[in-house]
Amino acid sequence: MFFHIQLERNMQLHPRHFGPHLRDKLVAKLMKDVEGTCSGRHGFVVAITGVDDIGKGLIREGTGFVTFPVKYQCVVFRPFKGEILEAVVTMVNKMGFFAEAGPVQIFVSNHLIPDDMEFQSGDVPNYTTSDGSVKIQKECEVRLKIIGTRVDATEIFCIGTIKDDFLGVTSDPGAAA
Amino acid sequence: MARGRRDDDEEEFDEEEEEEDLEEEEEEEYGGKGRKKRGRSDFIDDAAVEDDEEDEEDEDDDDDEDFGGSRKKKKKKKKMKGSEFIDFEAEVDTDEEEEEDEDAEDDFIDDGRGADLGEEEVGRRPHRPTTFLTEDQEDVEEMERQVYERYAKSSHVEYGEEATEVEQQALLPSVKDPKLWMVKCAIGHERETAICLMQKYIDRPELQIRSAIALDHLKNYIYVEADKEAHVKEACKGLRNIFNSAKVMLVPIKEMTDVLSVESKIVDLARDTWVRMKLGIYKGDLAKVVDVDNVRQKVTVKLIPRIDLQNLAAKLEGRDVGRKKAFVPPPRFFNIDEAREMHIRVERRRDRDSGEYFETVDNMMFKDGFLYKTVSMKSISSQSIQPTFDELEKFRKPGDDADGDMASLSTLFVNRKKGHFMKGDAVVVVRGDLKNLMGWVEKVEEENVHIRPKMEGLPKTLAFNEKELCKYFKPGDHVKVVSGVQEGATGMVVKVEGHVLIILSDTTKEDIRVFADNVVESSEVTTGITRIGDYELHDLVLLDNMSFGVIIRVENDAFQVLKGVPDRPEVTLVKLREIKSKIERRSNAQDRSRNMVSTKDIVRVLEGPCKGKQGPVEHIHRGILFIYDRHHLEHAGFICVKAQSCIVVGGSHRNREKPGLNTLNSKLENLKSPFRDSPERPPRGPAGRFGGGFRGGRGHDPLVGRTIKIRSGPLKGYRGRVKEVTGILVRVELDSQMKVVTVNKNDIADGAVPSTPFRETARYGMGSETPMHPSRTPLHPYQTPMRDPGATPIHDGMRTPMVNRAWAPMSPPRDNWEDGNPGSWGASPQYQPGTPTARPYEAPTPGSGWANTPGGNYSDSGITREGSPLYGSAVSPYLPSTPGIQPMTPSSASYLPGTPGGQPMTPGNMGLDMMSPAIGGEGEGNWVMPDILVNIIRPAEYPHIGVVREVTMDGSCRVALGSMGDDEVVTVLQGELEPVRPKKSDIIKITSGGQRGLTGKLIGIDGNDGIVKLDDTYEVKILEMSSLAKLAAL
Structure with missing residues (x-):
């Protein structure tokens, strides 16, 4: 789920950046530092939409770096248990398949793939129904439900299922080709 | 008794x-x-x-x-x-x-x-x-x-x-009661002895014993109750099972009751419990109790048969089977068809008791492939049996459902540790009327667990026996395995099958099957242990045999190491002592395009079995990269490749700049790298090295392509690019006249100035790459400052000169300007190598490659750089020029906007001023130039003398105090400065007019005019004194 929230961060700025463009520097650095990161509480920071406030800088003794408290608005993405997501399959193996929804990696175990789908190894490993009508392979888009999340320092890992109504492949560029 | x-x-x-x-x-x-x-x-x-x-x-x-x-x-x-x-x-x-x-x-x-x-x-x-x-x-x-x-x-x-x-x-017995005596008898004949004694008593009632007792659990002894030892001896006399010599021992009164108390330990052998065989070829095998005959102390168990069919067939046919072999057949399900094929007679019989049908072979009963064996209770052990998963799996036959599992549960429950259930645990009732009721543990009292049922309408808490409950997990729960084979692993529950959970391990991304009982909910993420001794998972370690690798898995007492062997993944299991040390040194390597690769850089594998994989570099050692690709499931995601078969993502193919992706630092690194790692570049003349770097690769005379100056002859002073070298003759394409001339090789000089230090820096060769763009040249110069004075500005130097040019509207005039004053600055003494001042001067020539500057001045500098290509030469002299422009470049701004006075030394500016007549006018006001002596006049301050070091964009200057410029450096506004009027014989700098920036010697003063002899050309000029500034004596 996406959220637009305000976050705060203490930015350390090298003294060489002091000058007329300090603010720009700070914002640029903020973006570089923050966008794409992940925190357990808020999830992935997708984009910074605005800087609300830059507080007074505090010079750090010894280094000359200056710490600015910066408040910024950003869009974050955090997956939740039970959330339905659409994701792109990135890898298929006999244990299941991995899919990505933006920065989030989701694993769908073969236990959570409908029983009528079987793993087919080969050049393009895939899961196929017995009648061959549905095929899950790399690059497919699937709609899945997250049943568990694990939050690390740098990533959020999810386990999903497609063993439910209205879940499964939504489009398959591979099949069309 | x-x-x-x-x-x-x-x-x-x-x-x-x-x-x-x-x-x-x-x-x-x-x-x-x-x-x-x-x-x-x-x-x-x-x-x-x-x-x-x-x-x-x-x-x-x-x-x-x-x-x-x-x-x-x-x-x-x-x-x-x-x-x-x-x-x-x-x-x-x-x-x-x-x-x-x-x-x-x-x-x-x-x-x-x-x-x-x-x-x-x-x-x-x-x-x-x-x-x-x-x-x-x-x-x-x-x-x-x-x-x-x-x-x-x-x-x-x-x-x-x-x-x-x-x-x-x-x-309880007291001292007055008859005593109990323990008598040794023949082993295995305890009961018999007791009965004999009894009989003897009946036959000869005069015996004074009161009872004889044989206990099942006590071998070799019977008890005799009598008042006196003599009575016992008397009774025992003549019994063949009791040795005459046998000592009769008195049982202390206190222990008398114990002798006869019934042991409360009841072996609870129920159906469906798991037991292990104690004897025979099945020793240690897991068996399941199917029937218990308490009277006969027999148990019927179900086993996976270990039968050698061939042997059996031979035996049945009456052939000699040979002696009992040491070989124990592996457990295998019995297959009737197979047996029939071997001509073993299989009968189908109905069991009298159970009414079930069994296949009978040689008195062995089989059903569903299992062997049903009736054994004595003593030959099985039923205590603390913990079947492993494999064993249970084997016992599971298709069609078995959770009920079968339930059976194994019963055994598992016995082995539960104390404190198995904790408050808050989710549990499910597995037995009894309330089977499948879910709830949460509220309270645990010994064996009883109070749970809060999930279902509404039930009492607040219900008490259950521990054995009736099983922990319950939902798919998606993150759990940790606390006992069993997989102990320590963590993962997410993927599926729940009865009391068995399928867990996706966090680290290996593999499925693990565990009993729900062995698992607790946890947010922790581990693979179990992650470190032994000093070594941790994912460390790069040096092994015994000088090979190295990354620890990809930590097992109980060993590590799995992915060795640093490219091409094919090689995993070895090493013990702690086989590891020599951890490799912590951070090193770098070069990718295929000679981009610098350092740890954490993202690289893509271009060849080999892992082609196409991509990920951050975790370790580098001896040109081998260990890449972590989270999509790579083997070896904990680690891939080992040669640095040469990778390319840094975002790096250019020929160039080491990584736009955007990297931090400033890595950029720096990249920039520096060529020095270290472009062995390809053959060292040329000491001066000519830089510039033509890559071009040298063409294999021509190193001179070809270089920018040179013609030192003598009719075309003296012209510059051009060497097109061809034939023997002693060189064909040069003149930059200014668009024609190719042939000159003697001895008449040309490399365009470079002998100021070696700069040249070294200039080596970057970046500019050389695109000889087309004159603008490139300035690049080099940028670098120079980075090296010595400016420090920070360097980066900017790296930036595309194009931009500079585009942004500095003045740059084009440069060329003109140069055209305009070809010789003038060649003459300036500042050219002397080593003078920091010189640099700024050299600067103005950025365009000179194009400019039609007669080369005279250059030759003067006395450097014969035969090898330097066009650009090289162009570059070197001008190095400094660019810095002037630099400040204008937006890019530079973005990079070091804050640097006070960073790059300001506006030689360029000056040059520009001079070039453009328009600006020239302003030149008056803008007299401040580096290296001149000034007085700093600040209100309420005594005037200080100082040397201008740099002039920044915004018009302020950095001035080093002291006439030698060796005191502290201050930043002042131009308005606070006043030039020091030169005196006769002083070295001066022209601060305005056409010759602005040139240096010379003031040989005389005539009123408002000064007579100046220019350093460069030795021309004598008469200039206004106001346009002259005294140079600092450096």
């Missing part, structure tokens, strides 16, 4: 009978009578009394002997009848009291009973028939009475008020 009696019992018995008749009439007075009798002999009395009673009851008291057997039966039945029984009981009750009083005398029967009533009950039954059989009628009679007596007593005990603790205590 056998009970003996004194023979006088029997003898007196007859007398008793007579008496009986007499006494019959006075039955009411039974009690009193009894008492009377007891005076004589307790026992006799007692028996007699009872007999009387019997007779009355039976109503056929004529002849005991006749009735013997039948009567006994009737009597017994009647005895059990309520009312009479109670009557009787009351009477006996009194007896008993007295009996106990008199115990001390000699009533051993009662005594024995008193001590161990319960035991007696248990023990007596099996022996009763024997006694009856061996005794004659009279004996029967007596036994009858005995039986009565005993039942009466026991029933009394049973039905009476609950025996209090004290009463129980009273029953």
Whole structure:
């Protein structure tokens, strides 16, 4: 789920950046530092939409770096248990398949793939129904439900299922080709 | 256990009978009578009394002997009848009291009973028939009475008020009671010995022992109850199972009860429990109990047969099978068809007891491939059996459902640790009426667990036995395995199958099957252990044999290491001691395009088995990269590749700049890298090295492509690019005239200035890459500053000169300008190598490559750089020029906007000023130039003298105080500066006009004019004094 929230961060700025463009520097650095990161509480920071406030800088003794408290608005993405997501399959193996929804990696175990789908190894490993009508392979888009999340320092890992109504492949560029 | 009696019992018995008749009439007075009798002999009395009673009851008291057997039966039945029984009981009750009083005398029967009533009950039954059989009628009679007596007593005990603790205590043996002796006998003949003793007593009633006991669990010994050791010895004499020499040991009174107390340890062998075989070829094998025969102490178990069919076939055919082999056939399901093929007769029989059909081969019963074997209870162990998953899996046959699992559960539950359930655990009821009810643990009391049921409408908490509950997890729960093979692993529950969970391990991304019981919910993420000693998962380690690798898995006492062997993944298992050290040194490597690769850079594998993989570099060692690709499932995601077969993502193919992706730092690194790692670049002339770097690769004369200056001859001073070298002649394309001329090789000079330090820096060769763009040249210069003075500005230098140009509208004029003053600055003394001042001067030439500058000046500098290509030469001299422009570049701004005075040294500016006539006008006001001496005039301050070091964009200057410029550097506004008027013979700098920036010597002053001899050209000029500034003596 996406959220637009305000976050705060203490930015350390090298003294060489002091000058007329300090603010720009700070914002640029903020973006570089923050966008794409992940925190357990808020999830992935997708984009910074605005800087609300830059507080007074505090010079750090010894280094000359200056710490600015910066408040910024950003869009974050955090997956939740039970959330339905659409994701792109990135890898298929006999244990299941991995899919990505933006920065989030989701694993769908073969236990959570409908029983009528079987793993087919080969050049393009895939899961196929017995009648061959549905095929899950790399690059497919699937709609899945997250049943568990694990939050690390740098990533959020999810386990999903497609063993439910209205879940499964939504489009398959591979099949069309 | 056998009970003996004194023979006088029997003898007196007859007398008793007579008496009986007499006494019959006075039955009411039974009690009193009894008492009377007891005076004589307790026992006799007692028996007699009872007999009387019997007779009355039976109503056929004529002849005991006749009735013997039948009567006994009737009597017994009647005895059990309520009312009479109670009557009787009351009477006996009194007896008993007295009996106990008199115990001390000699009533051993009662005594024995008193001590161990319960035991007696248990023990007596099996022996009763024997006694009856061996005794004659009279004996029967007596036994009858005995039986009565005993039942009466026991029933009394049973039905009476609950025996209090004290009463129980009273029953314990005391010093007055006969003692228990332990006698050694032949092993395995304990029971037999006991019976012999019993028989002996019957045959020879004079023996003074009271009982003999054989215990099942005690081998090699029997107990004999007697008052004296001598009695025991006497009784044992002559028994073949008791050794004469055998010592008779006294059992301490305190331990007497223990000897006969029934062990409460009941082996709970229920159906469906898991057991292990203790003996034979199945030793250690897991088996499942299918039937228990407690009477015969036999158990029928289900096993996976270990049968060598060939051997079996041979045996059945009567062939010699040979001696028993050491080889134990592996467990395998029995396949009838297979057996038939081997001509083994398989019969199908119905089991008598269970009514099930079994395939029978050679007296072995099979069903569904399992072997059903009936074994003694002693040959199996049922304690703390923890079947492993594999074993259970084997036992699972298709079609088995969760019920089968439930069975294994029962065993598992036994092995639960204490404190298995904790408050808050989600549990599910697995047995009983409330099966499948879910809830949460509220409270745990010993074996009872109170749970809060999930379902509404139920009481707030329900208590369950621990064994009825099982932990429950939902898919998606993050759990940690706390026991079993997978102990320590964590993962997310993917599927729940009964009490078995399928977990996706966090680290290996593999499925693990575990029992729900072995798991707790946890947010922790581990693979189990992640470190042994100093080494941790994912460390790069040096191994014994000087090979190295990354630890990809930590096992109990060893590491799995992915070795640093490219091409194919090689994993070895190493012990802690086989690891020499951890490699922590951070090194770099070069990718295929000679981009610098350092750890954390993202690279893509271009060739080899892992082609196409991509990920951050985790370790680098000896040109081998360990890349972590989270999509790579093997080897914990690590890929080992040669640095040469990778490319840095975002790096250019020929260039080491990584736009955007990297931090400033890495950029720097990249920039620097070429020095270290472009071995490809052949060192050329000391001066000519830079610039043409890559072009040198063409294999031509190194001169080709270089920018040179013509030093002598009619075309002296022209610059151009070497097109071709033929022997001593060089064809040069003149930059200014668009024509190619041929000159003598000796007449040309590399365009570079001898200021080597710069040149070194300039080596970057970046500019050289695009000879097309004159603008490139400035690049180099940028670098220079980075090296020495400016430090920070360097980066900007790296930036595309194009931009600079585009942004600095003035740059084009440069060329013109140069055209305009070809010689002028060539003459300036600042060219001398090593003078920092020189740099700024060199600067103005950025465009010079194009400019039609006559090369004279350059030649003057005296450097013959044969090899330097066009650009190289162009570059070097100008190095400094660019810095001037730099500030204008937006890019630079973005990079070091804050640097005060960073790059400001605006030689460029000046140059520009000079070039553009328009600006030239302004030049007046903008007289401040580096290296001139100035007075700093600040209000309320004494004027200081200083040397201008740099002029920044915003018009302020950095001025080093002191006439030599060797004091501290301050930043001042131009308005606060005043040039120091030069005096005669001073070295000056021209600050305005056409010759701005040139240096010379003031050879004379004429009023407002100064006579200046320019350093470069030795021309003498007359200039306004106001346009001259004194140079700092450096």
